[in-house]
Amino acid sequence: xxxxxxxxxxxxxxxxxxxxxxxxxxxxxxxxxxxxxxxxxxxxxxxxxxxxxxxxxxxxxxxxxxxxxxxxxxxxxxxxxxxxxxxxxxxxxxxxxxxxxxxxxxxxxxxxxxxxxxxxxxxxxxxx
Numbered sequence: 001x002x003x004x005x006x007x008x009x010x011x012x013x014x015x016x017x018x019x020x021x022x023x024x025x026x027x028x029x030x031x032x033x034x035x036x037x038x039x040x041x042x043x044x045x046x047x048x049x050x051x052x053x054x055x056x057x058x059x060x061x062x063x064x065x066x067x068x069x070x071x072x073x074x075x076x077x078x079x080x081x082x083x084x085x086x087x088x089x090x091x092x093x094x095x096x097x098x099x100x101x102x103x104x105x106x107x108x109x110x111x112x113x114x115x116x117x118x119x120x121x122x123x124x125x126x127x128x
Contacts, residue, residue, distance in 0.1 A: 042118035046085040049116065050078045052100045055126040059097075060090040065115060075126075088115045095128040 041047075051059040053076035060070045063083035070090065071082040079086035091097040091111045098105040100123045116122050 041085050045119045047087060047116045047118045048079055048121040049073065049086045049089045050121065050123040051075050052123050052125045055124070057095065057126055057128045059124055059126045060092075061086050062088050062090070062113075068113065085118060086116065088113050089122070089124060090114075091126075092128060095126065097127075098125045099123065100125040 049059065049061045051073045055075040058072040058074050058077075060072055061079045061083070062068050062070045063079075063085055065087040068088075068090075071079070073079055073082065089097075090113050091109050093111040095111070097109040098107065099109070100106075105125050
């Protein structure tokens with residue numbers, strides 16, 4: 001994940017916060033998530049993928065990076081409805097996916113699986 005995507009995918013910071021909490025939060029953004037994080041949250045923060053309400057297609061998400069067992073979330077939906085902790089999402093070949101933050105979309109993402117860590121809430125603009 002590029003630094004731009006890492007910074008824009010943070011979305012809403014969901015930790016209360018003293019300086020120590022902020023430092024721990026920032027450390028989780030830098031560290032890559034480990035494999036097979038199914039329902040494993042970091043410091044009480046769980047990964048979340050949101051399919052933007054202006055997306056035109058459902059988005060595949062996984063809660064287990066190791067197996068890539070997946071669920072579909074509709075436009076306007078969130079991974080929280082089907083899993084506690086999302087580990088990543090899949091972009092189908094030929095589809096357009098962009099991280100969407102504060103009504104601004106980032107660069108187009110390549111097809112394939114994209115890993116997120118447990119401290120992120122990622123909104124994706126997805127069109128096929």
